[in-house]
Amino acid sequence: MKTLKTAASALALSLMASVATAEGKLSIYHWFEYIPQELLDKFAAEYDVEVTLDTYDSNEALLAALKAGKLGQYDVAVPGDYMVEILGNEGMLDTFTDDEMPNKGNILPQWADVSFDPGRKSSIPYQWGSTSFSVNRDVYSGNIQTTDIIFNPPEELKGKINVLDTAGETLTFASLHLGIPQCSTDREQLKALNDLVQNAKANWASFGSDVAKDVLVSGDAAAGMIWNGFGMKAREEGANIEYAYPDQGYIVWMDNVVLLKDAPNRDNALKFMNFLLEPENAAAVTNYARYTAGVAGVEPFLDEALKTAPELNPPAGGNPQFVQACPEEVQKVYDTIWTNLKK
Amino acid sequence: MAGLGPTGGRAARTYAGRGPLLILPAWVIIGIFLVLPILIMATYSFLTKEFRGGVIWEPTLAAYDQFFFDRGLFGDEQPKIEWTYILIFWRSIWQAGLATLLCLLIGFPTAWFIATRPAHSRTVWLFLITVPYWVNLLIRTISMKFLIRDNGPMNQWLLNAGLIDEPIHIINTNLAVQLGLFYSYLPFMVLPIYAAVERYNFALSEAAADLYASRWVTLTQVIIPVVKPGIIAGCILVFVPSLGAFLAPDLLGGAKNFMIGSLIEEQFKGAAGNWPFGAAAAMILLSMVLIVLIVYARNQDRESA
Numbered sequence: 242m243k244t245l246k247t248a249a250s251a252l253a254l255s256l257m258a259s260v261a262t263a264e265g266k267l268s269i270y271h272w273f274e275y276i277p278q279e280l281l282d283k284f285a286a287e288y289d290v291e292v293t294l295d296t297y298d299s300n301e302a303l304l305a306a307l308k309a310g311k312l313g314q315y316d317v318a319v320p321g322d323y324m325v326e327i328l329g330n331e332g333m334l335d336t337f338t339d340d341e342m343p344n345k346g347n348i349l350p351q352w353a354d355v356s357f358d359p360g361r362k363s364s365i366p367y368q369w370g371s372t373s374f375s376v377n378r379d380v381y382s383g384n385i386q387t388t389d390i391i392f393n394p395p396e397e398l399k400g401k402i403n404v405l406d407t408a409g410e411t412l413t414f415a416s417l418h419l420g421i422p423q424c425s426t427d428r429e430q431l432k433a434l435n436d437l438v439q440n441a442k443a444n445w446a447s448f449g450s451d452v453a454k455d456v457l458v459s460g461d462a463a464a465g466m467i468w469n470g471f472g473m474k475a476r477e478e479g480a481n482i483e484y485a486y487p488d489q490g491y492i493v494w495m496d497n498v499v500l501l502k503d504a505p506n507r508d509n510a511l512k513f514m515n516f517l518l519e520p521e522n523a524a525a526v527t528n529y530a531r532y533t534a535g536v537a538g539v540e541p542f543l544d545e546a547l548k549t550a551p552e553l554n555p556p557a558g559g560n561p562q563f564v565q566a567c568p569e570e571v572q573k574v575y576d577t578i579w580t581n582l583k584k
Numbered sequence: 585m586a587g588l589g590p591t592g593g594r595a596a597r598t599y600a601g602r603g604p605l606l607i608l609p610a611w612v613i614i615g616i617f618l619v620l621p622i623l624i625m626a627t628y629s630f631l632t633k634e635f636r637g638g639v640i641w642e643p644t645l646a647a648y649d650q651f652f653f654d655r656g657l658f659g660d661e662q663p664k665i666e667w668t669y670i671l672i673f674w675r676s677i678w679q680a681g682l683a684t685l686l687c688l689l690i691g692f693p694t695a696w697f698i699a700t701r702p703a704h705s706r707t708v709w710l711f712l713i714t715v716p717y718w719v720n721l722l723i724r725t726i727s728m729k730f731l732i733r734d735n736g737p738m739n740q741w742l743l744n745a746g747l748i749d750e751p752i753h754i755i756n757t758n759l760a761v762q763l764g765l766f767y768s769y770l771p772f773m774v775l776p777i778y779a780a781v782e783r784y785n786f787a788l789s790e791a792a793a794d795l796y797a798s799r800w801v802t803l804t805q806v807i808i809p810v811v812k813p814g815i816i817a818g819c820i821l822v823f824v825p826s827l828g829a830f831l832a833p834d835l836l837g838g839a840k841n842f843m844i845g846s847l848i849e850e851q852f853k854g855a856a857g858n859w860p861f862g863a864a865a866a867m868i869l870l871s872m873v874l875i876v877l878i879v880y881a882r883n884q885d886r887e888s889a
Contacts, residue, residue: 299853299854301853301854301855301857302853302854304636304637304857305637305852305853305857308636308637308638309637309852327636331636403838406839407854407855408855408856409855428658431657431658432657435657442840445840446756446838447756447838447839447840448838448839448840449834449838449839452835459733459735460733460734461733461734461755461756569635572635572636572855573659574657574658576855576856576858577659578657579854579855579856580668580842580847580850580856581668583839583840583841583842584668584669584671584672584841584842
C-alpha cells in the first residue's frame with residue numbers, strides 16, 4: 242500500500258512538472274525542408290520556448306495525421322490554401338482576434354482576405370509559389386512553355402520525366418493541359434483525363450515529390466514537375482534547367498500557418514505566428530525555401546538572387562490556377578483514375 | 585513448433601501451477617501489440633468510409649466490394665471482377681518470391697562457406713555480413729540508387745573499363761526493385777541457414793560418400809533435408825517483409841506501380857483517404873500470409889508425426 246502511495250505521488254509530481262514546463266513549449270507540424278533551423282533557434286531564444294518540429298510531405302498526409310488523433314498534440318501546422326478550407330470545415334482550426342496578432346497588418350493586401358479563410362481568422366500567410374515543371378536545357382532546347390512537355394513530350398524527353406506523386410497536383414495539371422475545368426463532373430472530360438494520363442505514363446520515368454529536386458540535379462530525369470522554389474534550388478545546385486510557365490496554365494498555391502484547435506500551447510502558437518509576420522523573419526524563410534513571402538517589407542532582407550530568379554518572377558498574364566478541393570463524387574473518380582494509373 | 589515446457593524434475597516442481605502466471609507478460613504484449621491492432625484493423629475494414637479520411641460507425645462490406653468488384657470509372661456499371669488489386673497483389677508476391685529465390689541462391693552457399701570455416705574466423709565472417717546492416721534501411725536504399733543510376737559509379741566504371749558502350753539503364757525498373765529487395769533482406773536468409781548448417785554433422789556427408797552417393801545426391805538427399813528448417817525460416821523472413829516493402833519500389837522503382845505496401849499507404853496518407861479500404865487490403869494480405877504459414881505448420885506436423 243505504501244509503495245502504491247509513493248508511486249501515485251511520484252506520478253502526480255511528474256504530471257505537475259510537465260504542466261509547469263509545458264508553458265514554455267511550442268509544437269510545430271510542418272512540411273519537410275521548409276524552415277531554417279536558425280529561425281527556430283531565434284524564436285526559442287527570444288521567447289524562452291522549447292520548440293519541437295515534426296514534418297509531413299503532403300497536405301493529405303497532414304489531414305490524415307490530424308484525423309488519426311494528432312489534433313491536440315500540435316499548436317500550429319502549415320497547410321496549403323485548399324487544405325486550410327478543408328481543415329476549417331472539419332472543425333480542426335481555432336480562431337484568433339486581431340488584438341492577439343499585432344503584426345496582422347503586415348500581411349500584403351492581396352493575401353489579407355482570402356477565400357479559403359475569409360478575414361484571416363485562423364491563418365496567416367507563410368509562403369506562396371507555383372507548381373509547374375523544369376526542363377534540362379542540355380537535353381532539350383525547343384519550346385518548353387507548353388504542358389505538352391509532360392503529357393505529349395518531344396522525342397528527347399521521352400522516358401526521362403518525373404511527375405509529382407500526389408494525385409491532386411498531377412491531375413490538376415493534366416486538367417490544365419486538356420483545358421477542362423477542375424472538379425469537372427462531365428463524364429467525357431473525366432474519361433479524357435483518364436486516357437491522357439494513361440497514355441502519358443509510358444513516357445514517364447518516375448513518380449516522386451520529395452525527390453523532385455534530386456532527380457533533376459542527378460540527371461535521372463531531364464524534365465520534371467516541381468514547385469518553383471524547389472526548382473530554383475535544383476538550378477542553384479548545378480542543374481542546367483529552366484522553369485516553365487506553360488501557356489495552358491500552371492498551379493499557384495499559398496501555404497499558411499494555422500492555429501490548430503485544442504493547441505496545447507495556444508499563447509506560444511500566437512507568439513510564433515506573430516513572429517513569422519515580422520518582415521525579417523518572413524524573409525529568412527524565403528531565403529531558405531526560395532518561395533515568396535506574403536508579408537510587406539521583406540525586400541531589404543532578401544537575397545539578391547531572388548529578385549531576378551525566373552522561378553520567382555512569373556511573366557505577366559499567364560493562367561495561374563489555385564487547386565480546388567473537389568466534392569466527394571469527383572474525388573472518387575480522381576481516386577479511381579490515380580489507382581488505374583499506378584496499377 | 586510449440587515448446588514442450590520444462591522437462592527437468594526440479595524445475596517442474598518449482599514452477600508447478602504457475603505456468604499461466606509466468607506466461608502472462610507474453611500474453612499481455614501479444615494482446616496489446618498484436619491482437620488489439622489486428623482487431624481494430626478488422627473492425628475498420630467493415631466500417632463506412634468518411635470523405636477525406638476517417639470512418640463512420642455503420643457496418644458495410646463496401647471496402648471488400650471495392651477490392652473484388654469493378655464498377656467502372658463512375659461506379660455505376662454492372663460489376664465485373666476487379667483485376668486492379670489482384671494485379672497489384674500478384675506483382676508484390678512475384679517480386680517478393682523472386683527476391684526470396686535470389687537470396688536463397690546466394691545465401692545458402694554463403695552460409696555454407698561461413699559454417700565450414702574454422703571457429704575463430706566464422707565470427708569475423710558473420711561480423712562482416714552484419715556490418716552493412718548497422719546502417720538504416722532508408723539510407724542503404726538511397727545509396728543503392730546513387731550507385732546504379734545512369735551516370736552513377738557502376739556505369740562509369742563499366743564504361744571506363746570498355747565493357748559497355750552506353751550506360752545500363754537500371755534505375756526505375758523492376759530490376760532495380762529486385763536488387764533493392766535482395767540487398768535489404770539477404771542477411772535474414774544467411775543467418776538462419778548458417779545456424780542450421782553449423783549444427784550439421786559432417787560425418788553424414790562422409791557416410792553418404794562411403795555409400796557411393798554423388799555430390800548432388802548428398803546435397804539433395806542428405807544436407808538439404810537436415811538444414812531444411814533453417815532454409816524455410818530464412819525464406820519466411822525474406823518473403824514476408826518483401827511482400828509489404830515500399831521503400832525499394834518507391835525509391836528504386838520510381839513509384840510507378842503500386843505494391844501492396846504503397847497501395848495501403850496511399851489509402852491513409854494520400855488524397856483517397858479511404859481508411860476502410862486500406863484496412864481491408866491489409867486484412868486480405870494478413871489472411872494470405874496466415875494461410876501460407878498455417879499450411880506450412882500443418883505440413884511440418886505431418887512430417888514430424
